[in-house]
Amino acid sequence: MDSPVEIPFKSFIQLKPEESTAIYLQLVFEFIKAIQTGFLPEGTKLPGTRILCKVLSVNRNTLIKAFQDLESQGWIETLPNKGTFILSQQKQKNKAEFTVSKEQNIPPDNIGFNFQRSTILESPIETSNLPYQFNDGMPDLRLVQTDVLARLYVSKLKRRKTSKTYEQIELRSHSNFKTHFSNYLNLTRGVRISTSNLLTASSHEIALYLVTKVLITPGDKVVVASPGYYMSNMTLTNTGAQIISIPVNEDGIDTKRLKEICETTKIRVLYLTSNYHYPTTISLSAKKRIEVLELANQYGFVILEDDYDFEFHYDNNPVLPLAAFDSNQKVVYIGSFGKSLPSGFSYGFVAAPAEFIKELEKHQNILEPRIDVIKEQVLTEWITEGEVHRLSKKNKKIYKERRDHFVSILNDKLKGKIKFKIPPRGLAIWVEWLDHFNLVQFQKECSKQGLFLPKTILYQTKNLTATRLGFGNLEKEEMEKAVSILGECLAIITQ
Template identity: 75%
Template sequence: MDSPVQIPFKSFIQLKSEDTTALYLQIVFEFIKAIQIGLLPEGTKLPGTRILCKLLNVNRNTLIKAFQDLELQGWIEILPNKGTFILSEKQLKNKPEFISPSTKNTSKVNSGFTFKNSAILENPKETSDLPYQFNDGLPDLRLVQTDVLARLYVSKLKSQKSLKTWEQIQIQSHLNFKTHFSNFLNLTRGIRISASNILTTSSHEISLYLVTKLLISPGDKVIVASPGYYISNMTLTDSGAHIISIPVDKDGISTEKLKEICQKQQIRILYLTSNYHYPTTTSLSAKRRMEVLELANLYGFVIIEDDYDFDFHYDNNPVLPLAALDTNERIVYIGSFGRSLPAGFGYGFIAAPAAFIKELEKHQNILEPGIDVIKEQVLTDWIREGEVHRLSKKNKKIYKERRDYFVSLLKEKLGAKIKFQIPVRGLAIWVEWQNKFNLVQLQKTCASNGLFLPKTVLYQTKDVTATRLGFGHLDKIEMENAITILNTSLETILNDVL
């Protein structure tokens, strides 16, 4: 990595002199937050303490004390005569269960040319060969009806006999797909759009990338919730946004804090996961929904509403997105479709005013110039014939049973050691640990017992020690074994503390 001085520490290490929390603890918590959302990737070399003191405008003794605390907790490693590094992998080299993307790259370290090296973008995902694994809420691809999809896909390929040119087929098929897809969204999510109001992309992440490219200029202030989604935070920061975090409670983001910030600063965007907040799984209350819309109209900011997990709701009357209530066209609605389908069949999408969609298409034509006509025709048939609804109903029944069984295991095995709310949607549960301990130590102990906890599910601050535990990819036996290992590992750590 290039010189660490280039990292924009001031944009994400925000210290408040008026805060009652000791300054060195503020530094500790800000660094932990930056590491967890991916702004300081693993292996990043930090500047020397004298340089960093000038950047953050703090006393060197204060910074050294903070670094000592961070090293003790396992967030950094201080190597004499070499420097300070974020979550160094040196201690994990001899453990085969951890496979870092960097260790897989056998290409030369140095190239014959220079290029930009991002201090923000990173792939925080880890892989493991351990028998049991948690993730942050992914579906079980073993449930996919691959035979049905394959049969439909082959059928469509064989039927492509037409007097029309391939370009004409593409245009007609894509418009047909957008028409059926927009009707599907209107029916399931209560929004009011036509084909001109929607853009489909290859993934949810591509959708967010395109939206930020058009909406954000360097220095624009963007409000996000804390804790938040590490990938969206990286995307927003990389676009040049100045991130401002506001807290989340049982009713969603704090609208009081949102209003306070808007009164003092010009806000460009509010990024919001209103229905199933990542990572805490809370839903924005009805009262705060109306307050958010009122504030957007009053202060003129744009709402990027990310509804990434709408497909997995378990109540008969799901809470509709804010976009369903948007009469002033202040919301850009991003979502996903077909998360239970095989890789390549799912979609990301953007619903927004027609003029904005038209501009987005220009950029998508460079990023994703091709249209998979056959895939769109297959999904159009699935939507038109009701197969999507049948598959969704079947999967929701399975995932609801898994959620309920997972909840029963958490109560039985972990009991008073945890606190959590049962989510009405999604494939993960936000678990808050009642004892104070080092989550990195829990991760290592679980790994030694055969259970993988990726760092993306671990959250630790001054006030909260929590873990986002995905259950959707696990059957009952896998759940039982995973929770048993988790409980055994926790007891080992707590006994060591005592």
């Protein structure tokens, strides 16, 4: 296994000796944040304290004290003669009744060849068989209209054969799909693009991977918001970029801090979820939108705008992305389409200058060399016949009702225990707990009562105890029971 020292600790463990907070506590909070944001996935082996204290420029006794605190809170475990590891949920499955979704066991040492292993890309995603579950804001698969899609898909498969070659059909089908899809994005998101400005991919994750592959080289400085999205942070870190985090305020990222960084450091990319910040659900204010675009033009960095949840907005005048107002071609806009459709029918896409799209296509031809003609024909028909708009309108009504009911339950059952703002879009609510308690202990107590809280929705620092509670996958009765369990478990651990 690659040496854990190769992990770029100093890019995400940022200590400030000038502050009054003890260094060992800063270490505790920084390591917790790194675990929650995916920089240190579960199962990661940490370097020995002698090595790590040199890397972080701290006293060894200070580091040992921080590790003792982290271990007592359940974030790490030290195994005799083996080392210190980010706590593996696999070893707690009999207690918590949940397991990691993919096996992450280290292969045996006696295999016949060596290969590179990534400590960055270990999946932090967990699954559970518990009856009640929160996630970070996923749609309800029970609402998917599989029968309608199935009929349309089968009808396309049965269409009369033509004399054209598969390559001719593929090219024409893809061109037709891109034309209708770019028109759809222009209409719904105001981005004003043509087909030459659009790349479609099989998923949002593939779209993000392709962009970072072409846009970022090792050593580039990339600014991200903190707290941020663990999956995108993993993808960005895997490029070899140096990650610089900036705080999020009540109206979005701290643009004053962004400018200060730009004045002293050459920034390559600002990664931004402007319309619905992950995880806090905050939307970037109009004033800060202008400031970010001006700073990008002034200092020459690229804005990588990730609009992962545009489809779930609950007003008639949704906030348009920065890409809709980008007159200087500084924004690379990525997003998702069809998140309410069955698995395999959703898409990721990139809207950007034509020359950049051409370069992305070169790399996509390796990852995704063939086009799913039938899938694109089905979605083209759904778009042209207005079925996508109809389904979107229907789903938004259902999810708005769920959001409002969830808000009502939170206010009823957790009044005086939490604070939150009602998000105008998305399928999750950012809940800050007024009491400061150990979220890992809270998670374990909820598990005993039949409620699953994945670690990816738990956020804890010195001044913050928060959870991102997804409501989209829950019906009303499920919401009531889940929130009741939250209240009961909170009473147990804070008594």
